[in-house]
Amino acid sequence: MHFEWASTYGHVLLQGLLITIELLLLSGFFGFLLALLVGFGRLSKQPVIAWLSLSFTNLIRGTPLLVQIYVLYYGVGSLFVGFPAVRDSFLWPYLREGFWYVVVALTLSVGGYVGEVIKGGLRGVPKGELEAARALGMSRLLMIRRIWLPRAIQILLPSLAGESVGLLKSTALASTVAVMDVLGAANLVRAQTFRTYEPLLVIAITYLVLALLIERVFRRLELRIPVRGAL
Amino acid sequence: MKTTIKKLVLSCAATATLLAANASATTLKIGVAAEPYPPFSIKQSSGQWSGFEIDLINSICKEIKAQCQITEMSWDGIIPALNSKKIDVIFNSMSITPEREKVIAFSVPYYYTPAEFVGPKGVKLNTTPAGLKGKIIGVQASTTHADFAKKYYEKTSTIKYYNTQDELNADVAAGRVDVMLEDTVAAIDFLKSKDGANLESKGFAPKDPIFGPGIGAGLRKSDVALKKQFDDAIHNIQTSGTFNAIQKKYFKIDISAK
Numbered sequence: 075m076h077f078e079w080a081s082t083y084g085h086v087l088l089q090g091l092l093i094t095i096e097l098l099l100l101s102g103f104f105g106f107l108l109a110l111l112v113g114f115g116r117l118s119k120q121p122v123i124a125w126l127s128l129s130f131t132n133l134i135r136g137t138p139l140l141v142q143i144y145v146l147y148y149g150v151g152s153l154f155v156g157f158p159a160v161r162d163s164f165l166w167p168y169l170r171e172g173f174w175y176v177v178v179a180l181t182l183s184v185g186g187y188v189g190e191v192i193k194g195g196l197r198g199v200p201k202g203e204l205e206a207a208r209a210l211g212m213s214r215l216l217m218i219r220r221i222w223l224p225r226a227i228q229i230l231l232p233s234l235a236g237e238s239v240g241l242l243k244s245t246a247l248a249s250t251v252a253v254m255d256v257l258g259a260a261n262l263v264r265a266q267t268f269r270t271y272e273p274l275l276v277i278a279i280t281y282l283v284l285a286l287l288i289e290r291v292f293r294r295l296e297l298r299i300p301v302r303g304a305l
Numbered sequence: 306m307k308t309t310i311k312k313l314v315l316s317c318a319a320t321a322t323l324l325a326a327n328a329s330a331t332t333l334k335i336g337v338a339a340e341p342y343p344p345f346s347i348k349q350s351s352g353q354w355s356g357f358e359i360d361l362i363n364s365i366c367k368e369i370k371a372q373c374q375i376t377e378m379s380w381d382g383i384i385p386a387l388n389s390k391k392i393d394v395i396f397n398s399m400s401i402t403p404e405r406e407k408v409i410a411f412s413v414p415y416y417y418t419p420a421e422f423v424g425p426k427g428v429k430l431n432t433t434p435a436g437l438k439g440k441i442i443g444v445q446a447s448t449t450h451a452d453f454a455k456k457y458y459e460k461t462s463t464i465k466y467y468n469t470q471d472e473l474n475a476d477v478a479a480g481r482v483d484v485m486l487e488d489t490v491a492a493i494d495f496l497k498s499k500d501g502a503n504l505e506s507k508g509f510a511p512k513d514p515i516f517g518p519g520i521g522a523g524l525r526k527s528d529v530a531l532k533k534q535f536d537d538a539i540h541n542i543q544t545s546g547t548f549n550a551i552q553k554k555y556f557k558i559d560i561s562a563k
Binding site for chain 2: 148151152154155161170171172252254258261262265266268
């Protein structure tokens with residue numbers, strides 16, 4: 075084991091860590107919003123909305139995330155170069171960065187997987203509570219905001235913790251499209267110093283610590299919501 | 306079935322006699338990687354090797370009056386194969402680097418391909434560090450090109466590292482990288498392809514110690530006499546015009562190691 079490269083490449087790994095955390099937070103946030111839409115869409119009584127939501131879920135869950143990233147990055151992304159209007163627009167600096175393609179791909183992925191989880195949670199809220207809300211004259215939106223969604227999320231917190239850790243690990247795919255996340259940084263160290271195991275070991279521990287932190291945050295959230303002793 | 310076995314036995318016997326014959330004469334086993342590296346070494350469908358380096362080694366062998374036999378090795382294990390005497394010479398586009406010089410000896414360089422900048426057509430690019438200020442430079446990681454870009458361009462430009470040249474080529478074509486630095490032989494092929502149609506050369510990188518002196522024949526450190534023979538032979542074919550005649554067959558540019 076040699077770690078003398080750490081002094082020269084330490085900042086590369088730290089920048090990689092920052093990129094990984096940015097990927098996690100951005101796609102986690104937007105993905106969750108999308109998942110809410112998908113979750114409610116799956117329960118919609120409108121056949122078109124229900125069908126669209128189901129198709130989206132099937133599409134996202136039925137294809138590998140790596141393939142989705144490649145389709146977006148090498149497929150859609152390489153079409154833009156043919157349009158001078160796009161090239162000269164203010165969007166170009168974003169459209170040429172692999173980072174944003176990965177954010178979009180991860181957001182869609184979270185939307186698909188967590189959407190299905192949320193659908194399950196929404197179904198899991200006892201009917202009586204919703205009937206009580208309706209009996210009190212709550213509008214549908216108010217009922218969703220006050221009762222249905224908070225109760226569903228409360229039920230789902232353990233699953234959401236798992237999905238978040240899964241998302242963290244999915245961010246490692248960013249390195250396949252030349253994004254310098256933690257894994258990309260480790261690959262760079264490997265390529266330039268011919269040291270293989272040490273950088274990989276360092277980032278494995280980094281991912282582990284991040285995963286434990288995520289679990290912690292969710293544990294906190296679970297404890298914050300008072301639950302009556304017995305069900 | 307029977308004839309197949311017969312053929313097999315016959316060919317084994319033939320190989321054995323061949324090996325025995327080779328052992329008696331001064332035969333040099335020339336190690337090349339089993340995978341072809343066109344146009345330097347190409348395996349014909351007949352099993353014969355051809356290409357720029359094969360022509361070159363044949364002239365060198367003629368020069369030093371030795372019998373040469375092309376022997377296929379895996380690239381990963383080609384240095385251990387040399388040191389364990391499975392082969393006598395590595396003649397397979399091996400760059401002379403300080404790391405390799407710790408374990409094997411090298412002849413004088415016999416060719417040198419410069420690094421070339423490639424970028425989109427119609428964009429004026431000055432490839433000096435000042436000219437590429439704020440631009441994105443793509444390189445394949447773990448190459449001397451990456452080391453070069455890191456040393457001279459890291460402060461003023463963004464350097465993007467790729468695992469393979471193919472991924473880098475795709476991103477240059479898609480305009481995600483302003484300019485890339487790659488070996489000129491690879492660049493020539495890529496620019497001729499459909500993906501490289503909208504790209505052009507932006508000039509060569511200057512000669513730099515980072516790139517090393519070029520490509521040399523790998524020899525055992527103990528074979529001092531053979532190294533002397535190789536050095537002289539390479540020098541002779543370069544001055545006699547043989548080298549130029551061979552390289553004209555394969556390249557439009559001059560790749561001699563001067």
